[in-house]
Amino acid sequence: MNESSSEPGTVRPGGRTARVREAVLRAAGDALAEDGFDRLDLAEIARRAEVGKTTLYRRWGTVPGLVADMLGEMAADSLPRTETGSLDGDLTAFARLVLGTLTDTRQGPLFKALIAAATCDEQTATALHRFYRVRLDEWAPCVEAAVTRGEIPAGTDPHEVIRAVSAPLYYRLLASGDPLDEAAADRAVLVAVAAAKAGVFVA
Amino acid sequence: MNESSSEPGTVRPGGRTARVREAVLRAAGDALAEDGFDRLDLAEIARRAEVGKTTLYRRWGTVPGLVADMLGEMAADSLPRTETGSLDGDLTAFARLVLGTLTDTRQGPLFKALIAAATCDEQTATALHRFYRVRLDEWAPCVEAAVTRGEIPAGTDPHEVIRAVSAPLYYRLLASGDPLDEAAADRAVLVAVAAAKAGVFVA
Numbered sequence: 001m002n003e004s005s006s007e008p009g010t011v012r013p014g015g016r017t018a019r020v021r022e023a024v025l026r027a028a029g030d031a032l033a034e035d036g037f038d039r040l041d042l043a044e045i046a047r048r049a050e051v052g053k054t055t056l057y058r059r060w061g062t063v064p065g066l067v068a069d070m071l072g073e074m075a076a077d078s079l080p081r082t083e084t085g086s087l088d089g090d091l092t093a094f095a096r097l098v099l100g101t102l103t104d105t106r107q108g109p110l111f112k113a114l115i116a117a118a119t120c121d122e123q124t125a126t127a128l129h130r131f132y133r134v135r136l137d138e139w140a141p142c143v144e145a146a147v148t149r150g151e152i153p154a155g156t157d158p159h160e161v162i163r164a165v166s167a168p169l170y171y172r173l174l175a176s177g178d179p180l181d182e183a184a185a186d187r188a189v190l191v192a193v194a195a196a197k198a199g200v201f202v203a
Numbered sequence: 204m205n206e207s208s209s210e211p212g213t214v215r216p217g218g219r220t221a222r223v224r225e226a227v228l229r230a231a232g233d234a235l236a237e238d239g240f241d242r243l244d245l246a247e248i249a250r251r252a253e254v255g256k257t258t259l260y261r262r263w264g265t266v267p268g269l270v271a272d273m274l275g276e277m278a279a280d281s282l283p284r285t286e287t288g289s290l291d292g293d294l295t296a297f298a299r300l301v302l303g304t305l306t307d308t309r310q311g312p313l314f315k316a317l318i319a320a321a322t323c324d325e326q327t328a329t330a331l332h333r334f335y336r337v338r339l340d341e342w343a344p345c346v347e348a349a350v351t352r353g354e355i356p357a358g359t360d361p362h363e364v365i366r367a368v369s370a371p372l373y374y375r376l377l378a379s380g381d382p383l384d385e386a387a388a389d390r391a392v393l394v395a396v397a398a399a400k401a402g403v404f405v406a
Contacts, residue, residue: 009311036315036323038241115377116319120239129380136379163381164394167374171366174318176339178366191367191398198397200390 023049024056025070032067033110037117042066060123066115066126075134087151087191090142093166096184102173103180115174136162137139143196152193155202165200217245226252227259228273235270236313240320270320271330278337290349291396298368298388304377306383314355318377339365346399355396358405367395367404 027049031040038061046053048164055146060066082093103109118125147156168188172178234243243266249256264268276367285296304310321328324368337404343361350359371391 043393053308116322119315119319119377120241125380126380132379137369160390163371163374163379167370168367170374170378171370174322174377175331175369176335176366177328187363187403190401190403192393194398194403195250195394198393198401200393200397 006111008131017061020051021048021069022053022058024051024066025073027051028066028070028107029110032113032117034108036086036109037113037120040117064117064121064123067114067121069129071114071131073126075131078135078138081139083142083145087142087146087149087196088189089136090139090146091161091165091189091192092186094139094142094162095169096182097109098139098166098169099145099185108173112173124162146196152196152201155203156196156199157201157203160201161192161196164195165189219253219353223252223254223258224262224272227263227269228253228276231269231273232309232313235306235316235320236309238300238317239312240270240323242314243270243320254345266322267320267326270327270334271315272331274317274327274334276333281338281341284342284345286345286348290345290354290399291392293342293345293349294364294368294392294395295389297345297365298372300371300390301372301384302385302388311376315376349399354398356402358406359399360404360406363404364395364399367398 005131024045029042029044031045031048035044042056042063042069043053044059045160046056049056056066060069079097082090082097084093086091104109113126114128118128136159139162143152143156143158147151147154152161165188169180171185172180172184178184206358227248231243231248234248234251238247244258245259245263245266248258248269252259259269261271282300285293285300287293288295305314317327317331321331339362342365346355346359346364349355350357355364368391371394372383372387375383375387381387
């Protein structure tokens, strides 16, 4: 009769509900990173998290529901942007953050698995797009600051500049398989800055 | 006792072996595009192709083996590059080709499924990377021609320029979910040309 205590928001943060959620999201991330999304199921996640299967089914319902919750948590937890005082410096910090994530032994396979899952499931795709939107919103002010400083033209679309830095790294990870290294990250920054200075991202 | 006739290369092109291969690769592509790679199996492909399951198992062995063969065929079949006489024109033709593929109702889901499959399987990943290498090699001469014409600096890395045009479109398809439209394709070209002119792709 205590079921309402497992609903989000009905118990204090840090209580049992929050601990179970943390353990389950961690286990789901581990399972995705290690096994890929094609072998993901709630029973395996329950086993890894040492949580009853019924708790998972009651709270998240399906694997996509759980993955969407995980992506929401990842967006909320993600690092704040770095402010270096120059567009080149800020975008380099961003590119290194993306590179570090995509080449991390846990995060790299996890992102591949999340992207693969999103190709098969609308709920996951929506959660993934929201995750990237949060990241773009977090870093957009570094472009606005560069406009204010006069480094790049007024009217430059901040999201387009940030996307231009990410895209070559994701392309290497997912499509071409070319090396994901600092040279690739630094070149992505140089391309975005050169294009921004040329006014290509002016809306 | 006629098994050798179903080995590649032992019968004339256009014979029964070639027809079976064409039907099976077509069926595999349809199944991938319609169902996603997570539900792909050889029995379903055999049913769609109206070919015996044993033929599929004997010839391709596994789903990744069949998908690798399909990617090899796609690379061999892909369209030759367009020559317009300017870097901007050539890269626009390339960007429109990529856009057309990724937004096509069959090819778009097929590429998503192939990329998802590659995240889970090494053989598929290797075949996918080879496919993109063939595409890069096909279009690289348009960058070399632009160097010869003096449009961009000597030493510009052709593959990097072509990758720079593709990457933003794949990023939208797979990660951010932002619109895949002609504006995105044309901007990808402007970014690559501006960066190339600024010397960013000089090796």
